[in-house]
Amino acid sequence: MTNKKTALQFFCCVLLIITTAAADTITSGRPLRDGETVVSAAGIYELGFFDGGDSASRFVGIWYKKISTRTIVWVANRNSPLNDTSGVLMINENGNLVLVGGANNRTIWSSNSSRILENPVAWLSDGGNLVIKDEKGNFAWQSFDHPGNTLLPGMKLGRNLVNGLDWSISAWKTADDPSPGEYRASLDINGYPQLFVNKGSVLQYSSGPWDGMAFTGSPVLKPDTYFTFKLVITSDEVYYTYEVKNTSLPTRAVIIPTGVVQHLTWIERTQIWSVYLTAQLDNCDRYGLCGPYASCSINNSPPCDCLRGFQPKFPAQWNGADWSSGCERRAPLVCGEKDGFREFSGIKMPDSRHSWYDKNIDLKECKKRCLENCSCTAYSNLDVTDGSGCLLYFSELMDLRELSQNEQTLYVRVAASEVDADRNQKKRRLMRIIIGPTVIGTLLICLFCWCASKRRTKRGLVDDKDMELPLFDLATVSSATKNFSAKNMIGEGGFGPVYKGKLASGQEIAVKRLSKHSVQGVQELKAEVNLISKLQHRNLVKLLGCCIEGEEGILVYEFMPNNSLDHFIFDPSRKAELGWQKRFEIVMGISRGLLYLHQDSRLRIIHRDLKASNILLDNNFLPKISDFGLARIVGLDQNEGKTKRVVGTYGYMSPEYAIDGEFSVKSDVFSLGVLILELVSGRKNRTFRNSDHLHNLLGHAWILWKEGRAMEIMDESLEEESCVKSQVLRCIQVGLLCVQKLPGDRPNMASVVFMLGNEDVHLAEPREPGFFVERGSTESGRVTENAETLTILEAR
Template identity: 50%
Template sequence: MASSMEANFFILFLLVFCSSIHNIISTTTTDLISTNQFIIDGETIVSSGGTFELGFFSPSDSSNRYIGIWYKQILPHIQTVVWVANREKPLTNTSSVQLKVTKPGILALFNDKNETIWFTNTSRSVQNPVAVLLDSGNLVVKDANDNNPEDFLWQSFNFPTDTHLPDMKLGKNFKTGHEVYLSAWKSDNDPAPGEFTRNIDPTGYPQVLTKRGTDVLNRIGPWNGLRWSGAPIPLLTQSRLYTFQFIFNEEEVYYIFSLTNYSSVLSRIVITSNGDIERFMWVEQTKRWHSHYKLPADNCDTYRLCGEHGSCDLGTQPICGCLDKFVPKYPQQWEKGDWTTGCVRRTPLDCNREHVFIKYPGFKLPDTKHCQYNKTMTLEGCRQVCSTDCSCTAYSSLDISNGDKGCLLWFGELVDIRKLSERGQDIFIKMDYLEEESEAGSKRKKATILAVSFSLLMATILLILILLWYKRKKKKLKHREDFELPLFPLATITRATNNFSLNNKIGEGGFGPVYKGVLEEGQEIAVKRLSRTSMQGIDEYKNEVIYIAKLQHRNLVRLLGCCIQGEEKMLIYEYMPNNSLDSYIFDQTKNKLLDWPKRFNIINGIARGLLYLHQDSRLRIIHRDLKASNVLLDTEMNPKISDFGMARSVTGNEMGAKTRNVVGTHGYMSPEYAVDGMFSVKSDVFSFGVLVLEIVSGKKNRGFMHQDHNLNLLGHAWKLYKDDRSLELADEQLADSCNISQVLRSIQVGLLCVQQHPDDRPSMSSVVHMLANESLLPKAKEPGFFTERNIFDEGKSGSQTRSSKNEFTITMLDPR
């Protein structure tokens, strides 16, 4: 009896001991599964760097269980699954289910009846197989002692689900026939393969296709040596966060992207259950995935939207149009908005007649499914080959990374074209010679008729101008000798503003009060009334009229006319219902109305307006008082630069001048202007840089306070930039809407604009380019005026600089 009890006690001890050993093993973090161990539901393995985790999971609102890989570092309530094993065979009961490695080297999922639910394959065996989860997110089966990727028996990167991870090859191996492509989940809670896929299609010349079943939804490509033709802007150039490459040879074709810093950046490309392609970046500060770009980005990304030989252009209305020298195939259908039937040549091609090639610049290259290519041929050789082949319809350069090289030939119709201007490429389309000759003859005939008509017209106009000049000379008003502009009667303005009622008053500036008015025909206007106590007088009044009346740009406020009667001097502008920019970005409540897309649009609009003033207008204008209160917002929150009372023009190639009387606003004035009176286009650039940093941060430069230092906003931004913490400058209200890349780029552009030395600051044309492109930016140098003076020291200053607070502008203008 005692012997029996001792035996039972020993058996119980063994069971408890074995259970403890299993618990110790199962709770020990490891990155691999070997042949003598397995994992069950509730157990996981973690990659060596702690980035990824593999185990059992259930999608939201689902009780099904799957083996999957997800980001270990991300919070459990927003678990991000990047790969699923048994996506077509979900488990409803995981009791006694095991994931284990068997010889000769197969990773398999077994149910409680030891039946195989899911397994990997291999063409060879190894002595000591293991499954290892790498820190790239790649699950590999290999020999435990062999780390050569070429010797892996199997890897999940060759069988992705809906996610393209860094260093994963998306493409096809021509030797084995194996293709790596993305397949969307059926729905957000069902990882089974859905109807949407994304792959590198090697037919003709490789390009990237998103398909619904067999139907192509959108296309980017072909690869031109630098980027995918027609790709979204964030895909155009290499980034400081990631790089990418395209490989195409006799053995394989694939596209791959790599992160520059694995430890600090998480990025993935996903095909969603509704067929969209998105790149996500994890932002630790907000604990959220932020969308870096999305495809389709607009209607022009729709495959074959405009049919054969039709071109999509978002800048036109309608967006579909025929290429030059092409006409709609079915005009009535085209007029109704049915563009799918496309366009045809005005003069059909005839192989028996002579032909020419017409250059079409700035386009997304057409579908290359039926293309032929040659990687070494010159562009001239390409033209000759296409010229001698009757079925060849167009050609282009294959590689533009270092000049034009290689040849791409199209056969048949050209489809899926869009206008891209600076991002596009040149394509040469074959055209009948008679078409060109006919058009040239028609142009010569028209030129002759136009020349005769123009001479008669000029003579008539000259006579009319002489009569008008004589008539105007007699009627010219005393205060309108320097400009011509519609003159409003005082009675009209009085009625429009309800006799300048206080209820109609919408603002006050250095010029005087501003009133809202409504003309009899219903047009809303803004009336700037020169105050009798204003420090600005008739010179400033005439200065603003002369300059702004000659400027026409969507980002400049439009002057409708003026009113001069007795002592009254008024300017009548288009009414801006959303008032000035400062009333939003510096207001704790209204700044919530400006999400990041609106702020980025405002930054770009101001930049384009300044570029027009500095470069594209008939007068080269230096504004001299650019600030948040001088930027008005229309109904759609588009910015318009206003208040040209202090503006100065320069002639010819002049870039600036010097004045004895400095005008402007402290906090926005450049060092060389505030101290030495030297103003130039670069002093406007400085003001723009301050404005950019204020828009991003929601804080004023002047009066900015921080608990850790006495720097102003420029100094604070500079300090964060040097510490690689620029994102901390962004307004907290932007957390849900910001595009991280755009925010960081805007901050760096702002710092480039406020650099101490004018020669270091970029021109506005460079600024516009830097904001619109993902090109690498130069490093910013130390800004000017980046320390805040003590408010009690300002009264002791001996400077003669005339300036103002943000609300008003005090001026002393030079004689002109």
Template identity: 45%
Template sequence: MGAKHTFCIVFQFSVCLLFYLFQMNRCYAIYNITSSQVLSEEQTLISPNQTFELGFFSPNNSGNRYVGIWYKQISPRIVVWVANRENPLAVTDSSASLTIGSNGNLNLVDGKKKSFWTTDILVPSNSSVAMLLDNGNFILKKDHISEEILWQSFDHPGDTLLPKVKLGFNTKTGETSVLTSWKSETDPSLGNFIVGIAPQTPPEAFIWINGSTPHWRSGPWDKSKFVGIPEMGSSYLSTFKLEEDIEKGTTSYYFNSFNSSINLNMFISSEGVLKIVNLMKYNESYARWNSWEAPNSSCDAYGVCGHFAVCKTSESPICNCLKGFKPKSREEWSEGNWTGGCLRKTELLCKKNISSSASSGGKEDGFWKKSMVKLPDFYEYVQVDYADECHAWCQSNCSCLAYAFVNSIGCLVWSKDLIDIQEFSFDGEDLFLRLAYSELVGRKQMEKVIISLTVIGSSFILGAIFFFWYRWKTDQKTGNIMDTREHIDLIDMSDISRDTLESAEPYDPSEHAFFDFDDILVATNDFSMSNKLGQGGFGPVYKGKLHGGKEIAVKRLSSNSGQGAKEFKNEMILISKLQHRNLVRLIGCCIYKEEKLLIYEFMPNKSLDMFLFDSRRRSELNWSKRFNIILGVAKGLLYLHHDSYLRVIHRDLKASNILLDENLNPKISDFGLARIFQGTLDLANTHRVVGTLGYMSPEYAMGGILSEKSDVYSFGVLLLEIVSGKKNNNFHYHDQLLSLIAYAWHLWSECRALDLMDEILADSYSSPEVVRCIDVGLLCAQDHPMDRPTMQEVVFMLSNETDRPKPKEPLFYFQSALKYNLKPQTDVKSSINEATMSMIEGR
């Protein structure tokens, strides 16, 4: 019995050992492929840092077998490249292998040595070697020693764009590099959707259906972003680059990689949706979400409204004809089919014969401005330097139907029917549409009446005209003021969050001056471009001069502005209650029809970013001035958080919201997003995350958790920017896009904190003050709110040489390069970003 029992134990052990060895064989990994080392079905090729893996797979248990590359440690599997997309192996064939053939090429063969895929290039010898790199690039090198790459998967992208992979075209060779969707979730063969860069001047990105029919369009590239993607301004999308080499004839679009904690890619789904996918490694696991996608609304679909129409998602119906146009088919239009577009109501004078010009009075065609739009397709570039030259060029060319002058691009004109125009709730460009004179004169009806009456020649009627005109102007002035008061009273107080109103006294309109809209027009020279000071988060700001010579700054929040009644009144209430030398002062307001204006004290030096991030003006901010700005902003925040009647969280503290007076003293501005809170550490979970990426704290950007420590984090980022003269959102170090916070902590941890100092200041600074500021900046920008100091502690540490805690290593320093989810609401504008996380499923 004992012998039998011993035999059973030995037998079971032998079976387990064989099973274990068999499993080891199935999981065996290799690190290169050579003529003597093949990749079989039971093996995978691993990148050196274990990020990527190449091997055989069947997508979602389909009946076919492919060789592909995927993220090694992420489940479910996310495939980023497939070799034999159009020629799958049978799933029953377990003898397939990827080899180096006798001609030195990579060759995928089945058990009968039939080739299913090959690199098919000229290779000097069969001593070549294939490797999978840490960036996901599968390469074929000449040999083990040589660094010469003979072939690489990055030159043949599939449906996924990894960092450093380039999309584009070569005008001299005719070559193109595009992304092509899978046919379905189980079939990686070539699908219906292609993503590429169109060879236009300037270029723009497209999604095409079947390679020719436009599905979505990005708008033209302005040397930093695609102007048809509003959220691209100061977001993770700014990490994308477009390079043009005129001599080689190449145009390439790509993005840079981040640190080892993050994987970012762009891919086109089988349904035709282009997505940015973020894969964040945290505590040995991965969080995954889509941070951006297109098309993302009905208006994103190419040409949904047809020619000469504009699409706006917040309106119903979403399509409307442009001014001077009418639906081509009212029947189709009423049924919700807008693709037929619109027709011109009045023929252009320049299109008519001379003899028929009398029907329009012989008046020259003019231009009507449509603001905040995605510019239409089929633009042409005209080499002129100024906006008025662009206008003159289009005016003198009858074939020119519209024009736009875009900063960083120049003059764009249209000679074909305008299509694919979208109106945004923030950002966008100005489009000037050519119209017949009769379509433009509606705004001059008073002038026409006066001219008609003048012809009568009666002194009595002239006197009556003067009398009634005078009374009308007087009523208008009174009406403007009453209009402003009534509009403020009518703004629904429920628009403002309850926690804001609970601790706020009712707003008394009599506390501020109410300006006549006509006076503001005169003061700003009819909001001329020469008076424009800049573009704020909720609209343009203009310089003005009142009748008495007092200079003012006017924030214009028109009907197209992103700032609604909520933010308008929020700012009115807050600034009226807040009085501090480091807060901007509100002088008054004006509401007239659709116009909403806020009038502030004029800051002759504009905003901090105009100095700090300008290579020519940065030197004007010596260290003493920078330290004064840092301390002034800190005291202003301390007042908001602790000392004011209303306890306020600003929520959008950044360099562009710090104004500078004539002596470069700082004043915090833009309280449209501010919230009132109760208690020192009153945490609020908001449903709407607003602010600017790169300045938002991790807990707020990712979870909507808001407290005064959110402002502390923003102040920490701002402080490091002031010290370094570099912008957190666009900070590069050795071709890697890290955040400024990460770089500062890296220097601090190596006792080289002073290396962060702006090199333009050389040695003209106080080392102890700089080190003190960097310490405080890193303490403020720590990941966890409880680790950050209060503004009371910040002001004390900045003002005194005292012992300070040691900052912890940042884990979320990648946030400046990412935007967690960019789907702007219809009531949230400009720098406001919806920030929700959505999990994605692997294929």
């Protein structure tokens, strides 16, 4: 009896070992049927069947096993879904992995491997790769060679030069339908390699060439503590890949249905995919927007400008905002030693399809070779880490844009006369430096001593060691505002009253004076000074200086003659002054300013109080984000934070911030969504009322959208014939996407700017907004969100 029991235990152990060993494989005797799954050894990835957007469509795919939100990273039968649950994934007699099902068990999909192995199995690795291999480790096929819309760590984007295998990713048709969509991301290997995003056959985006650390159009790709990025060029293959240093961090690069390429990381605490970086940042990333020999700057209006030494090829078209023909040289090239080169830095390197490169020659030899070839238009080095290598361009320079973080220098071929002009300018500059060094030095010493003296007497509210701005005398500010006259007061916020003033020089200023009774105080003043003094963007208000004497805390800004946005859109007598085109430009300007704060500035800043009264308008109605008293700096590798002190403005705060004190870049996106809907409707979210229901502006807009009546929300003061209907609808849809209840559902600012600026981009359907039902009066400060009552602390 004992022997039988021991034998039975041994048999069970063996069976358990065999079953465990087979859990990550499909064999000829163990196929995978619909309803079953295969799990990788460490339980990271899972292979099985899932529903597409149409519940009748069934696909075979790989997804993350331990992530609560099912995230598909690879699909076998993208082009041929099953229409029932009869599917079976199996190894056939030829050693291929095949999907059979439907009538007569027809073959739906096959790996189509030409290599025959003995006793092959399909094995799912912990890296997410599905491999057909034998017991000796030989393999005949792998899913990594056939990407879908996702690039996992270790996967390649490029081409195998031996067998012609092309590694590229293509977007899903929609968020729920894995069928191939219109957009495709690939590595173009003509000339020096660069990443392309195409819509069909039309090039939409180029990353620029690799500079040794990153693609020059994506400087955020530089090596960091989380990832390593590589471009590999050998005689057998050319590809781009990345690896994650912490293998426990789920991460993926994906091209979404709108054509945007995003790098995402899973945040376990919040249970959302967070956008680590985005390839397409803004309108300047539209391929060739400014044409040849022109550079795009998102901070300029218009954004296109010819390179120095070049002029518009067709001035009439250029002045009419058609920049596609670009620019041409002012002085023609002679060819040979008489030509020269002009240096351009802080830019994205041009399209390198028509280029030649050599990793083994230096910049001096590179210049020589360019001069010797009359077709050479520019040159640069290849690797910014050590200045090595040579890259020669042999066509018009296309797709340039300003990128202050890029360290690579482009040497553009110009006529000798242009080089002489540069030399003369340098001589004149040198003479100016030589003429008055003593006088200038003396003045600087005197100025330093005076400033030091003033600072010693101005220790009041804040330690001015932290200040990086000019200090104004209280007497100067008082005189400029006529002793803070009530007639000069132009507004009042949580910080205190704001006055219009004029300096002795004639410059108009806006003076914000800290009130003794303000809910904000020293901390907010200090935050605003330290934050905004480091920021430079045309859509952010410019802080000119501050005044700190005794108990006085004063901020001095550039004056905005058109007051704030709420001054117009919520005033029946003024709202007509803001036509649709102006409103759309204001939406774009605010979005670009917010993108700068979240992603493009040297600090990552969450504003936390974005609202209509904090958007100031200059004399051309250019919007500028103001009031950084509640803003927070987070690390460049950080997107969120938490506070016990929830302060902000009722009607603009996101649910997660108001309820749990969790603020993030996505809470700013929520506020922007409210602003967009207010701009379109001319109605204030906080005070919106409708006799048919209790919804606020967000809920009202969402209901109209679901019913196909979204245009009914448009401000009655807008003339319908002057509006671009598709543009209005796009703004409403983007606004609703921004105010979705869950932060993970909201787009990031790079996506918002891209969606607003590109009419042909397909947008996702918005889900239910947060805080879309109101109960009771606004004075109570109480709102309900899906029957959950909460109280919001309002600091304005």
